Amino acid sequence: MLIEEKSSLVREIEEFVKLYGKKRSSLLPILHELQNKYRYISDFAQQEIARQLGIHPVEVYGVISFYSFLNTEPKGRNLVRICQSVTCDMHGKENIVKAIERELGVEIGGTTKDNKFTVEYANCLGLCDQGPAMAVNDRVYFNLTPEKAVKILNEAK
């Protein structure tokens, strides 16, 4: 990481701390902002957040590792999460997964070579009446067919 990048990240975290307040309960909202922007929370960012909030870096890491929407390694530009809960499974989740794996040339859990997609499983997206369902970033899609799922991904930027 370049020194310039580091100092801009420091400033950015300062802004968030100002916005949410210098308190422990601001940790998740701040992590959410950084996760949204950078798609991961780097070691440096973790240490900087800890320093500014006055807590130990291990506390920050502990929180990140607990929540499945936060991660310490970079992911692809688009995060595809396919619902693996029982009703989506019954309604053809497997076919959707296979089609996406074939089309993108990546296995579930992996990231495409061009860094465009990371494909994961998700636990219940709350769309059991309209499964199979998946989420691409913060949008959800349901009543999927393999063809429809692939088309949605082809339209992603």
Added chain:
Amino acid sequence: MEIQKTIRKGSVIFSSYEKGSAIKKIIGLPREDILLELKTSKLKGRGGAGFPVSTKWMLTAAAIEDEKYIVCNADEGEPGTFKDRVLLTEYTELALEGMIIGGYTIGAKKGIIYLRGEYEYLMKPLQKKIEEYKNENLLGKSILGNEEFDFDISIFLGHGSYVCGEETALIESLEGHRGEARNRPPYPVNQGFMNKPTAVNNVETLATIPHIITKGAEWFAQFGTDKSSGTKLLSISGDCEKPGVYELPWGTTIKEVLELAGAKNTKAVQVGGASGICLNKTQFDRKLGYEDAGTGGSIIIFDESRDMLQVLKNFMEFFVEESCGQCTPCRIGNVKLLEGVKMIENGDFTFRYLEKLKELAGTMQVASKCGLGQSSPNPFLSILENFKDEILNSVPGGNYER
């Protein structure tokens, strides 16, 4: 986000409601009157645990503290449950007004909606609605001119953790920690968010309250049964023609639910989501209610073509992933139960070992720290018991062949 809109019919939550009417009615009323109304209605928590709302609010109201909180639990993570999604999309005002009434009753100035990360797309519409309420003086300072009543609602986004639906884990998460359940006592009603008295209520519970306030406790209690008053939103999914959210009075039998949803050749019904119990054909006369088949509202229907062992495997994989790992019975227990399921799948098990696993399941039910580990053995026990002919006895010697 376009989610299909349907015309919903129901006698309580889906009945007609004029925005703001419950708030207009309570402003100026003594809190005791509201608590008494709730007590008469016998409304119990709709998240699944069924704790009486009047008791929870009375304890929070009685706590002597300047700061109190009311939290709307919208961390709907139970597989097969999606009623809160519908409520927050189509009946937002009911949930908000439930919180406002709660704030007034317990003396809280702040309400927090804990919205699960998977529902991030509901954040903007919710914020818009909150703004609308502020503009109409139904939220904010001196609500409807009552100078003693200030109340604000903020939204806190979850980050994809099932266990955060448990109230103390949810509070930990709000405070910026890992979502690990706390020891109780102290209960959140005394020491919750920031160690201040906190009432945590399910979206559906809160959405029911404005109706009780405007139409009366007796009107509400005429629906349902004696021990389970009112109606329940059911999230029906699986093998049926008409999946979706239905509002039905407590006391409805599984058979009636199946007919309504257009389910054919039904073999099994999972009541209460992954952590609920699985019923077979002989049990379809059972009634939904806290006294019989209790549920947070999830009904998953399986027809004859489904492999119940695979269903169980799906549930156990879910629990292994979502156990927070804090207490041993849950962390290790779920892994062992899943191993057992895989053994059956491979035809590599003994009945003696399965008995041991059932014992372990019983231990988990009593020794786990929170509801997750206490209820995760439910599908294991009920599916193995109710479908043992299919799973264990279909082949001589008990080998399971696919």
